[in-house]
Amino acid sequence: MTQVDLPVAAPSRPVQHLDKNYINHSKGILSWLLTLDHKRIGLMYLVGISLSFFLGGLFAVAIRLELFAPGMQFMSAETYNQVFTLHGAVMVFLFIIPGIPAALGNVVLPLMLGAKDVAFPRLNLCSFYLWMGGAGFFVWTLFTSQLDTGWTFYTPYSTSNNNTAVISATFGVFLLGFSSIFTGLNFLVTIHKMRPPGMTWHKLPLFLWGMYGTAVMQILATPVLGITLLLLIMESTLGIGIFDPNKGGDPVLYQHFFWFYSHPAVYIMILPAMAVVSEVIAAFSRKHIFGYRMIAYSSVSIALLSFLVWGHHMFVSSESTLATLIFSAITFTIAIPSAIKVFNWLATLYKGSVALNTPMLYALGFIWLFTIGGLTGLFLAVLSTDVVLHDTYFVVAHFHYVMVGGTLFAFFAGLHYWWPKMTGKMYSEVSSRLGAIIAFVGFNLAFFPQFIMGSQGMPRRYADYKPDFEIYHQLSTVGTLTLGVGLAIVAYSLIRSLFSGPKAPANPWGSATIEWECPSPPPHHNFDHPPAATDPYDMERVEWDEEVGGFVPVVGYRPAAHH
Amino acid sequence: MSDAHGHGDKPFLAHHFEDEDHQFDAGKLGIWAFLVTEVLFFSGLFCAYAIYRSMHPDVFQFAANALDTKWGAINTAVLILSSLTAAWAVRNAQLGQKGLLCLNLFVTILCAFGFMGIKYQEYSHKFHYGIYPGKDNFAPMEGAFGDYKAEKVAFVVPGDDSTQDGEAAASGGAGEEAHAGDDHAAGDEGHEVLVKWDDPNIDPILKDKLKIFFGIYYCMTGLHGIHVLLGILVFMWLLSRAMRGHFTPTYYGPIDYAALYWHLVDLIWIYLFPLLYLIN
Numbered sequence: 001m002t003q004v005d006l007p008v009a010a011p012s013r014p015v016q017h018l019d020k021n022y023i024n025h026s027k028g029i030l031s032w033l034l035t036l037d038h039k040r041i042g043l044m045y046l047v048g049i050s051l052s053f054f055l056g057g058l059f060a061v062a063i064r065l066e067l068f069a070p071g072m073q074f075m076s077a078e079t080y081n082q083v084f085t086l087h088g089a090v091m092v093f094l095f096i097i098p099g100i101p102a103a104l105g106n107v108v109l110p111l112m113l114g115a116k117d118v119a120f121p122r123l124n125l126c127s128f129y130l131w132m133g134g135a136g137f138f139v140w141t142l143f144t145s146q147l148d149t150g151w152t153f154y155t156p157y158s159t160s161n162n163n164t165a166v167i168s169a170t171f172g173v174f175l176l177g178f179s180s181i182f183t184g185l186n187f188l189v190t191i192h193k194m195r196p197p198g199m200t201w202h203k204l205p206l207f208l209w210g211m212y213g214t215a216v217m218q219i220l221a222t223p224v225l226g227i228t229l230l231l232l233i234m235e236s237t238l239g240i241g242i243f244d245p246n247k248g249g250d251p252v253l254y255q256h257f258f259w260f261y262s263h264p265a266v267y268i269m270i271l272p273a274m275a276v277v278s279e280v281i282a283a284f285s286r287k288h289i290f291g292y293r294m295i296a297y298s299s300v301s302i303a304l305l306s307f308l309v310w311g312h313h314m315f316v317s318s319e320s321t322l323a324t325l326i327f328s329a330i331t332f333t334i335a336i337p338s339a340i341k342v343f344n345w346l347a348t349l350y351k352g353s354v355a356l357n358t359p360m361l362y363a364l365g366f367i368w369l370f371t372i373g374g375l376t377g378l379f380l381a382v383l384s385t386d387v388v389l390h391d392t393y394f395v396v397a398h399f400h401y402v403m404v405g406g407t408l409f410a411f412f413a414g415l416h417y418w419w420p421k422m423t424g425k426m427y428s429e430v431s432s433r434l435g436a437i438i439a440f441v442g443f444n445l446a447f448f449p450q451f452i453m454g455s456q457g458m459p460r461r462y463a464d465y466k467p468d469f470e471i472y473h474q475l476s477t478v479g480t481l482t483l484g485v486g487l488a489i490v491a492y493s494l495i496r497s498l499f500s501g502p503k504a505p506a507n508p509w510g511s512a513t514i515e516w517e518c519p520s521p522p523p524h525h526n527f528d529h530p531p532a533a534t535d536p537y538d539m540e541r542v543e544w545d546e547e548v549g550g551f552v553p554v555v556g557y558r559p560a561a562h563h
Numbered sequence: 564m565s566d567a568h569g570h571g572d573k574p575f576l577a578h579h580f581e582d583e584d585h586q587f588d589a590g591k592l593g594i595w596a597f598l599v600t601e602v603l604f605f606s607g608l609f610c611a612y613a614i615y616r617s618m619h620p621d622v623f624q625f626a627a628n629a630l631d632t633k634w635g636a637i638n639t640a641v642l643i644l645s646s647l648t649a650a651w652a653v654r655n656a657q658l659g660q661k662g663l664l665c666l667n668l669f670v671t672i673l674c675a676f677g678f679m680g681i682k683y684q685e686y687s688h689k690f691h692y693g694i695y696p697g698k699d700n701f702a703p704m705e706g707a708f709g710d711y712k713a714e715k716v717a718f719v720v721p722g723d724d725s726t727q728d729g730e731a732a733a734s735g736g737a738g739e740e741a742h743a744g745d746d747h748a749a750g751d752e753g754h755e756v757l758v759k760w761d762d763p764n765i766d767p768i769l770k771d772k773l774k775i776f777f778g779i780y781y782c783m784t785g786l787h788g789i790h791v792l793l794g795i796l797v798f799m800w801l802l803s804r805a806m807r808g809h810f811t812p813t814y815y816g817p818i819d820y821a822a823l824y825w826h827l828v829d830l831i832w833i834y835l836f837p838l839l840y841l842i843n
């Protein structure tokens with residue numbers, strides 16, 4: 001561990017770069033494929049989910065181009081069904097669910113704890129290969145090209161026509177589910193058992209609180225998806241009758257089982273996003289996070305409430321009035337912890353020294369888009385309006401605001417925030433900000449018109465539509481292409497930084513969490529000794545150092561009494 | 564990278580843990596969390612069981628006659644014995660009793676194989692009578708729902724509000740064929756109706772719904788059986804490690820974790836046995 005170039009530091013100044021870091025400390029393809037290092041596994045995940053995101057994005061563009069004008073443009077209705085199914089399935093199972101926890105979380109979580117690795121490194125690698133296996137089944141399904149059930153695999157669509165693609169795709173999702181469970185289990189144990197000295201639960205960075213809530217949901221909900229898909233496979237191959245009314249079964253039971261997982265899964269997607277935003281907002285406001293405990297507890301309460309609302313997906317599928325009333329009421333209560341978070345972020349921004357770096361642009365975009373997505377969710381939680389809006393583009397717009405506007409933007413916030421730590425390189429703020437702004441504009445152009453056409457009655461999943469809706473579809477398609485251009489700029493900026501970006505200092509943003517105390521990129525073992533934990537949002541603890549080009553700890557700093 | 568993951572003098576202590584206790588505690592929390600996922604994994608099946616049994620109680624009561632309580636009970640005893648030896652093995656590891664540890668692990672494996680052997684017998688008996696989990700070849704033959712030796716089945720004709728008396732069917736041995744016939748006759752007067760499997764009085768729709776019971780039966784016992792097979796692999800691995808003397812009073816985590824897993828597998832069977840075999 002020798003120190004290079006920057007700078008001949010005073011003893012108080014931490015090491016900024018190392019000759020040997022986790023990226024170059026061993027060489028050869030096998031040193032990556034068989035690695036137990038959480039950072040390398042995280043990077044491999046990052047490559048994998050980025051490719052999945054690109055694939056899912058291609059399907060999205062194909063959908064939007066097909067819908068540019070009424071009538072069929074360049075694909076058949078059957079092909080359209082397959083394309084939107086694969087778009088949904090690839091995006092949900094291969095990208096959004098593993099996106100933040102598996103890619104960013106794997107790199108950052110142990111670093112934030114000052115730990116050398118996650119609790120179970122082999123299980124971590126196993127998770128990655130399960131993900132690869134699941135992705136492999138999806139790609140195979142792509143080539144057999146028969147999957148047209150929608151990403152939810154609802155019975156009896158999925159069991160009625162001997163569709164072998166359903167079997168391969170659901171087996172893929174089954175593997176992905178176990179990948180997700182093992183990641184969650186690993187993170188749960190790591191957060192419980194590997195905290196550094198002094199890091200009590202109330203000194204846990206909010207990213208870890210969010211990951212903790214996510215892990216609880218992954219452990220408790222995902223197994224139910226596993227057994228549901230197993231039953232679906234049994235139903236398709238053997239005809240055990242469990243979802244078939246002719247044999248005494250009930251297809252709606254599938255919907256209950258599926259949403260018992262998939263509603264918590266919605267929060268598996270959004271909680272990590274909220275967790276990232278809590279870090280980014282505090283760091284770029286240069287201010288202690290407002291309402292730390294409320295944000296932390298709201299993560300856990302969202303995780304628990306998420307198990308009680310699955311029935312709101314079936315308001316119009318033979319649910320009793322009493323059940324719909326209860327599910328509707330509980331769905332409303334989820335708005336409370338979500339709003340607590342939003343208000344606390346806004347209060348953190350208030351009188352902060354806000355720096356509009358790229359991660360912050362995404363985080364601010366997140367607050368805006370998530371608020372729209374969240375509030376429009378209330379329209380769908382109200383029973384009377386849901387009957388009208390069910391299965392329209394209003395629903396499509398709502399969940400894209402939450403998943404893309406929420407999770408994707410937070411994923412980019414986190415990616416840009418931790419990029420210097422992960423890669424040791426700084427990206428160009430100019431091109432990255434440009435990409436972020438174009439993506440934000442494109443996203444709104446793509447999905448806001450869908451609220452309008454949905455409320456006017458445009459049904460989702462249709463390959464064709466009446467000419468009345470043409471203008472909204474055209475705006476939406478133009479918006480999608482704009483979003484694509486924005487994301488291409490983002491990708492260009494990040495990839496370019498790998499080759500020609502300046503070296504990143506250990507702490508470029510002035511954050512106070514532990515991961516910024518090790519050099520960029522970190523060495524193989526992260527920390528020689530677990531650093532002592534302090535208040536993770538005490539921004540006074542670090543100060544700008546011109547010579548280093550980043551933030552360094554204040555020498556002899558004593559925290560103010562009130563924190 | 565595994566070469567960098569040791570502590571030198573303590574070959575099984577991973578580099579990112581402070582000491583053996585730390586590693587043990589992390590593993591223990593991990594296995595408990597895993598067991599929670601297992602419970603939820605099976606919960607879908609138990610939930611489906613509860614729903615369909617409440618929807619079709621008559622189908623479940625009748626179909627359960629095809630299961631052999633005696634072999635189910637023996638299998639329960641075999642699994643409980645193996646749970647005992649697994650727990651004992653943990654104690655042996657804690658006390659450093661290598662010989663007893665190996666013996667107890669061996670007996671655990673033996674019991675697991677015994678369980679699977681009996682399961683194999685039960686499955687093949689059902690296949691013999693045409694009770695397959697498949698959609699096209701599901702065709703129970705006469706005799707499938709009686710005692711092993713009794714070529715007799717019983718079923719409640721729909722519309723009769725009397726509850727199914729399964730014991731009558733189960734005890735309807737070879738010598739009581741005439742007696743069952745009497746019951747059939749008595750049914751015409753508003754009492755229980757016992758009929759033969761191929762009796763035209765059996766409602767063909769209900770007959771078709773027998774698939775739902777056997778679908779759940781094969782899924783639950785099959786998934787449980789897969790867990791037993793995985794347990795066998797784990798215990799074989801542990802036995803080979805135990806024979807090489809890997810386990811010490813400070814390092815016995817894997818035995819403890821495997822035993823916990825095995826207790827859960829045992830526990831699930833303890834629920835499956837009454838829910839499937841002892842319905843009557």
